[in-house]
Amino acid sequence: MTTDMAGSKSRPPARRGVRLLDIATRDDRAHESPDWVRISGASALALRFSSGRFSRDFAFGGINLLLNYDDGCRSDCAYCGLARTRPGSYEDKSFIRVEWPLVRTDDLVDRMARHEERLTRLCISMVTNPFAFRDTCDITERIRRKVRAPLSILVAPPTLNRRRLERFKELGVDMIGFGIDAVTEDLFRRLRSDVPAGGAGLRWSQYWEIVSHARDLFGPWKVNCHALVGLGETDRDLMDIFVRLRDREIYAYLFCFNPEPDSRMGAEEKSSIRRWRRIQLLRHLVESEGMGWDDVSFDSAGNLRSLSARPALVEEALRSGEPFMTNGCPGGAGEPGCTRPYGSYRPSEPFRDFPFPPSPDDLVSIGEELGVEELITSRRRT
Template sequence: MAKVTIPADQQAEHFQISPDYVRISMAAAIELGLKPGRIERAACDCINLLQNYPEGCYANCTYCGLARERPGMPEDNTFIRVGWPLYSTDLIAEKIAEREAKKEVGRVCVSQVQDHRANADMMEIIRRVHEKAPQVPIAALVSATLLNEAKLIEIRDAGVDIIGIGLDGATEEIFDEARGKKTRGPHKWDYHWEIIRMARKMFGPMNVNCHVIVGLGETDRDLFNLFFQLREEQIAGYLFAFNPEPGTATQDLPRQPLDRHRRVQLVKYLIENYELSPAAITYNEAGGLSKLDAPETMLDEAINSGLPFMTNGCPDRHGVMACNRPYGSYRPSEEYRDYPFVPNAEDVTIIRGQMRLDEVWAKSISAAQ
């Protein structure tokens, strides 16, 4: 990325930066009436905010449009494919309060980037939103690299009830390649886990989540092992779909085939909701799912509910999933990767066709007979 020559302490005079300005997801901007448009088949129940600095982010994750070594200026960049418009934090806080007065806002999420100002600015953004809309639950999507125990306490005391952590890579090797030492980035796998477990102790079961990207080169075994571990530790795992971002180091890496994504979604759901055991899964030599040994009734119930294929995200104040991120994993004209609403019977028929479950499951029936 082009180097910004204006020193940090003078940047507020030249750029619209945090904490006075924040980026907002396009879906949330539409929901708050800041942008025209309509979200197909879904409301956007979570207002996702992202810090803004002229340098983007000082980390260097290979797949991210904000990464330090990505070409161009951050203003030209996109983040998870759809533009994130920039507004004054006070205006966004007012709009959140306005919308809350008419119809509950499910949640607000403040995301950090890697920057020396990010901790103080996140606290200030949270303070401004909380002051205007105190009933709205707030999540902090943090950069673990910036945190320690005292900072986590500060975040909790500011009224944040859920911590999200971008682990993104399913294993240490994938993490190192995509975000860690191999990228000359600052992130460390072990320290991420230290902060995840510290937060889990402080915020309680299922109030800490790890974002995990499907499609960074990991195997099904890598993902499923992580899901079993997260279940064990009562930490939520939220799936994201890799999308190649133009200009990033992974711009030519293909997206995952949809059948794989659907099977990963299904197995994750069975692990989390049906106590699926590791013994029910057989892998091929490459670590891919080759056989799923699960009763037909369980599979039918799970698939027909449509729930495994929905976006994974933090809940609202009633425990209902709020962070549904419309257009987060697909473009408006594309098929859904995750559904920001409960898929209906017609959607489930499409999902079944995409998943091609018989390829791994039919063998399981014959093996069980």
Template structure:
């Protein structure tokens, strides 16, 4: 049985010899399939029509190892959690259960990011230390969803799946992935974030990353300034300090006003399952991260001065 391992995770396990700039606190694994995904999301290198390398997800390389090697080397990483990413292909759930059975001896909690599955499958996941489910909504705008997510699953299917995850695992255990920078307005992304929390889910924010070989390879990523403001607005919604009515938008849906007091560095740290820090998933080392791997890396005074209290338009 073969499994893909994110490059940073492989280094932490000792499967690859290289330097780590930020140690992953979660072990990131991905199901292995010789072909591409059945879905055709325009931003994804795993999409069925993508010309990108099959060992890519976002900008991260995922080399292949035997599952037995991963189990053997896992303790070297000091990980607090396992996150199993999946692509959609025939026989996926069988492969997942094979992987989960092998991982049981590690006795760590497991998250699975997966396309919609039936409720009985979710119930079975719970028997294998799975306590969080990632939901790849990705596109925050219903008007753009069909255009970008060329998927077997509709906008409604994804929301129904979130509802089922909450019913099976409880509130706060369904993690909706949302990518900022796919053409959505600030109003759309914040409305979607608010709806996720209203339904009992939580949000993990990503910044769009153009990957060579995908239809969106020439599309620009979001500015860090815009991303920071979405992060702060998300944090206010997540912590119950703001509702949609507390934000101001211009006629084009750009965020132009929101509460600014008491800026917390945790707003700019990777959000999602416990112990998820996914270092440099959206950006190359040396550049300011969209999502900081730890609160200690956040220059909060700089964020206050340059991003949140700037006199220029908040839409930048």
């Protein structure tokens, strides 16, 4: 539409007083885990706690849970919607762009059991809290009694040790995720450890120690580390972590930084779509096609300059659309399991990661966003 439009200012989704869902009796002091959990907006739609739909119709079954405590997460990460020093009450804070409705755990488990045929993957996200391990075990047991869908845990390393990871495995958890987010030690320290409210024990070395235990206990390709693109890292930094994780048979899951209003990084820009697409392609070629340092070049600032992967390899990756789909734990049959639709972008923006195989039209758009010819051409010139 090219005519003059009057539009709402950009804002978080309107509150409708329905964010506490299915409440039998309200007790403001007692909306804490393990009896209560938050669920993603997409999960609330899939389990019919909320009305609504996705812009594009597709099967969705990746249910994400988030522990909930009145005093919130003890961490204070600069980019996170749940950070301690972000203004507002914990209950009203958004996380990864949207609100996460609060539901009774037992109601949630009953719903999951009722809709089990559509579930592809479940994931419990811990927060940094002294009760997080105990409560994650409790919730895992409640789920496992009634629901068979594969279950991941996105862990809070400061609350864990090897024995506790073993306990998760005994309870039936098959994959472990780590929100490394900031992909270099320096960035991690600045954004997550040396922070206004104290780092709550978040240390780069301790994260990697727990990653190593998880890799040892859960096995190859059963552990994943999240890399958040747009926190100030270079493309070379990302390449470095992709290679190191690939060599340890650990997945790298990409997330796109999306500024949470009022957070310390709330005024920062998200990465350009071109950079994001190139990083998606790079991750795919490293992880799935074995590409290494000899196949890429970077400029002096660490920006990706060219790819010398075999053209057929790149063409096939582009044709499949796979590099641009959501990185997430798989379903029971290996299909996409955790797909987080519209997780780090608004529905009116281009898909940052596709929760379904991109359509032919999508692939055309991706090709334009990526500017792959330029990447290949610049290689030829060098």
